[in-house]
Amino acid sequence: MAAARRAIRIDDIYYSNRNDLALLSFDRSATIIIGSEGGCDISLLNFLKKEKNAVCIDFDPDLKNIDVVCADFRKSIGTIAKRFAELGISRIGYIGGKEISPLKGKEIIDPRSAQYIEEFGKLGIYRKEIFRAYGPY
DSSP, X not given: OHHHHTTXXXXXXXXXXXXXGGGGGSOOSOEEEEOOGGGOOHHHHHHHHTOSXXXXXXXXXXXTTOEEEOOOHHHHHHHHHHHHHHTTOOOOOEEEEOOBOTTTOSBOOOHHHHXXXXXXXXXXXXXXXXXXXXXXX
């Protein structure tokens, strides 16, 4: 592995509550946080404020010191919707998640679900009766 040759150690840590932040106290060069806004409570937000080399994937904590990488849901879901419509496939089920923001206390509008409804709706192939969003992720 290239990281090992460069003496870079990679550790997997799964954060599920604020007590897990103690696991991140070991010496490290950078942190990658993969998740969603629903997993970002005040403890994690305070932790991120102190990070020097961190990247959040698939959620934006809106902090100046954090880099963010998010997938282009609009383009990929639009491509899928058009292809299904071209093939005459019109009964497409959707299973997704929904969450409550611990910081805001209200349901988070999932960009994937919203984009699915918009793109498939434009093509007349959105079926509310087979759209499911369960929570949490």
